[in-house]
Amino acid sequence: MAQGETIDRPKPAAKLRRIALVGNPNAGKSALFNVLTGARQKIANYPGVTVERKAGRLALASGEAAELVDLPGSYSLDASSPDEEVTRKVVLGGFADEPRPDVLVIVIDAANLEQHLVFAQELLELGIPAVAALNMMDLAERDGLVVDADALSGVLGISVIPTVAVRRRGTAELLAAIDKAAPPPERPQHVTLPERRLAARNMAKGAILSETGAHRLHASLDKVLLHPWAGPVILFGLLFVVFQAVFAWADPLIGAIEGVAEGLSGLVKANMGESLLRDLITEGVIAGVGSVVVFLPQIVILFAFILVMEQSGYMARAAYIMDRLMAGVGLSGRSFIPLLSSFACAIPGIMATRSIADPKDRLTTILIAPLMTCSARLPVYTVIIGAVIPATSVGPGVGLQGLVLFALYIAGIIGAMVVALVLRRTVTKGAASGFIMELPKYQWPPLRDLLIGLWQRAWVFLRRAGTIIFAATVILWLLLTFPKAGPGESQLDASAAGQIASAMQPAFEPIGFQREMTLALVPAMAAREVAVSSLATTYAVDAEDEAETEQALRGEIASRWSLPTALAFLAWFIFAPQCLSTIAVTRRETNGWKWPIVMLAYLFALAYVFAGITFWSATALGL
Numbered sequence: 001m002a003q004g005e006t007i008d009r010p011k012p013a014a015k016l017r018r019i020a021l022v023g024n025p026n027a028g029k030s031a032l033f034n035v036l037t038g039a040r041q042k043i044a045n046y047p048g049v050t051v052e053r054k055a056g057r058l059a060l061a062s063g064e065a066a067e068l069v070d071l072p073g074s075y076s077l078d079a080s081s082p083d084e085e086v087t088r089k090v091v092l093g094g095f096a097d098e099p100r101p102d103v104l105v106i107v108i109d110a111a112n113l114e115q116h117l118v119f120a121q122e123l124l125e126l127g128i129p130a131v132a133a134l135n136m137m138d139l140a141e142r143d144g145l146v147v148d149a150d151a152l153s154g155v156l157g158i159s160v161i162p163t164v165a166v167r168r169r170g171t172a173e174l175l176a177a178i179d180k181a182a183p184p185p186e187r188p189q190h191v192t193l194p195e196r197r198l199a200a201r202n203m204a205k206g207a208i209l210s211e212t213g214a215h216r217l218h219a220s221l222d223k224v225l226l227h228p229w230a231g232p233v234i235l236f237g238l239l240f241v242v243f244q245a246v247f248a249w250a251d252p253l254i255g256a257i258e259g260v261a262e263g264l265s266g267l268v269k270a271n272m273g274e275s276l277l278r279d280l281i282t283e284g285v286i287a288g289v290g291s292v293v294v295f296l297p298q299i300v301i302l303f304a305f306i307l308v309m310e311q312s313g314y315m316a317r318a319a320y321i322m323d324r325l326m327a328g329v330g331l332s333g334r335s336f337i338p339l340l341s342s343f344a345c346a347i348p349g350i351m352a353t354r355s356i357a358d359p360k361d362r363l364t365t366i367l368i369a370p371l372m373t374c375s376a377r378l379p380v381y382t383v384i385i386g387a388v389i390p391a392t393s394v395g396p397g398v399g400l401q402g403l404v405l406f407a408l409y410i411a412g413i414i415g416a417m418v419v420a421l422v423l424r425r426t427v428t429k430g431a432a433s434g435f436i437m438e439l440p441k442y443q444w445p446p447l448r449d450l451l452i453g454l455w456q457r458a459w460v461f462l463r464r465a466g467t468i469i470f471a472a473t474v475i476l477w478l479l480l481t482f483p484k485a486g487p488g489e490s491q492l493d494a495s496a497a498g499q500i501a502s503a504m505q506p507a508f509e510p511i512g513f514q515r516e517m518t519l520a521l522v523p524a525m526a527a528r529e530v531a532v533s534s535l536a537t538t539y540a541v542d543a544e545d546e547a548e549t550e551q552a553l554r555g556e557i558a559s560r561w562s563l564p565t566a567l568a569f570l571a572w573f574i575f576a577p578q579c580l581s582t583i584a585v586t587r588r589e590t591n592g593w594k595w596p597i598v599m600l601a602y603l604f605a606l607a608y609v610f611a612g613i614t615f616w617s618a619t620a621l622g623l
């Protein structure tokens with residue numbers, strides 16, 4: 001769910017041996033890829049994480065360099081979803097510029113042997129030299145399974161190497177086996193699925209030496225967590241805690257970062273004479289970029305929860321619980337994970353829809369993904385909530401601010417559900433497809449994966465602050481600073497930005513937006529957080545005297561905005577179609593401009609209508 005995750009197309013390498021990691025979803029292919037190549041491909045404890053192939057270099061036991069390709073998990077070579085299609089094409093040599101792999105590394109989950117051996121047999125029928133990685137041996141052992149790798153090797157006719165990808169166990173042996181990989185013994189062709197299943201059962205029986213009852217704890221955990229009514233209550237309670245924590249835990253850290261920004265600004269002022277450059281640094285860079293960077297603690301806390309939920313195996317349970325709810329709006333639990341990813345960023349979320357086989361399900365999921373509150377909206381929400389909602393407590397351990405934030409997330413979800421319902425009755429009409437998903441095993445999140453995951457998220461966020469947000473802020477500062485105001489005229493009125501905003505203002509006046517809010521919407525098309533930095537820069541430029549510039553953005557908003565106006569702005573951001581990258585990735589994933597335009601139009605309409613409704617009802621209530 002990394003934001004803006006990049007996809008490297010494997011480059012055709014003429015001389016290098018090509019080795020492909022294949023197997024069922026969630027077998028640990030990407031984890032193996034990471035340890036073998038030193039890369040940091042995304043992994044998580046639920047199926048369908050990898051949706052594109054990715055290549056890296058590795059050194060074989062002989063020292064020879066080879067190319068390793070990580071593939072999306074698949075249940076068979078009869079592809080039904082776009083991600084499975086990628087696997088099928090790579091294995092069968094269907095991509096024009098990519099030769100068929102020289103060696104297949106079939107990754108098998110030792111704790112799910114029978115299921116994983118079904119696809120393994122189909123792969124062996126291809127006759128490509130192969131080895132098997134019998135992965136997750138630690139979990140098999142923990143569950144009391146003793147798996148006989150040699151017995152398995154005997155029936156499959158290839159080397160079978162026990163591995164624990166996350167502990168780097170067995171990788172040297174695996175590399176040595178890849179070196180010596182030979183074509184598997186010829187197998188009967190065109191075996192039917194029931195025949196393969198039967199054979200898999202027999203092979204598994206022969207290879208599993210003992211099975212004791214350590215499954216019991218997990219079974220009882222599932223009884224509670226997947227209980228028809230206790231399950232949703234626990235899930236809801238958990239999410240509630242997450243949003244409370246985002247506010248409660250981050251506050252001291254935010255204060256510290258704000259202090260650093262103020263200190264820096266003071267330092268610049270003390271050491272530089274009055275000049276445009278000094279203003280650019282203090283009003284543009286420090287006020288603008290700084291106002292976004294302060295949200296790093298909240299982003300990190302949110303992701304820490306999400307990563308722990310993913311890695312522990314709970315996320316897949318959440319999808320399972322949500323399945324019934326999703327069925328109510330014509331979607332399946334399959335859509336849950338892409339939608340959940342969209343809470344980080346809609347881009348990886350939309351890409352994750354490739355694991356949805358049904359095209360109409362998939363399209364609906366893509367169209368509603370931007371309604372999930374992405375992390376770029378968090379700064380906008382929290383700065384406004386911090387400014388206009390009092391930090392009072394509404395119950396033991398429950399703060400009003402966290403409650404409002406929670407409500408904003410829920411509003412996005414409800415909006416998405418309603419839109420899905422409407423879409424399913426109209427443009428994407430059709431029966432909802434069934435949901436099959438295997439539930440992964442519970443495990444303690446590996447600390448290393450957790451820290452790497454957190455670091456990646458934090459880095460993506462900081463990089464955005466240093467690039468897109470920095471650039472947008474500087475451009476905005478220039479537009480706010482020139483042309484210079486004449487005597488008696490306010491700088492904001494005279495500036496190019498002020499004139500642009502004034503031209504747009506009639507459209508936004510009716511929904512309660514002030515001119516600087518309207519202005520903030522324009523650069524926020526690049527990245528939503530820019531709404532915050534542009535407000536900060538605008539107020540810094542607009543400040544009458546030096547002292548006022550020092551005031552943090554929250555204070556400015558508190559003194560300048562009425563409550564209805566602030567609430568309308570929040571409502572706008574629940575729906576606002578304000579990120580160009582989302583539109584671009586939608587165009588790519590739907591192969592055309594039709595659906596991105598539909599998306600843009602409906603989001604814009606909803607944002608406008610809801611901001612308006614919020615403003616007018618809040619005003620009528622006398623807030």
Ligand SMILES: Nc1nc2c(ncn2[C@@H]2O[C@H](COP(=O)(O)OP(=O)(O)OP(=O)(O)O)[C@@H](O)[C@H]2O)c(=O)[nH]1
Pocket residue numbers: 024025026027028029030031032042043044045046047048049050051071072073074135136137138139163164165166167310311443446449
């Ligand atoms: N305990 C344990 N966990 C493992 C092992 N290998 C992988 N995992 C975990 O299993 C989960 C799935 O791993 P991935 O590498 O994402 O699986 P994948 O096969 O790439 O899955 P898809 O991309 O969905 O096909 C992650 O949470 C890993 O941390 C292992 O040997 N032992």
Ligand SMILES: [Mg+2]
Pocket residue numbers: 029030031042043049050071072073
């Ligand atoms: Mg993977």
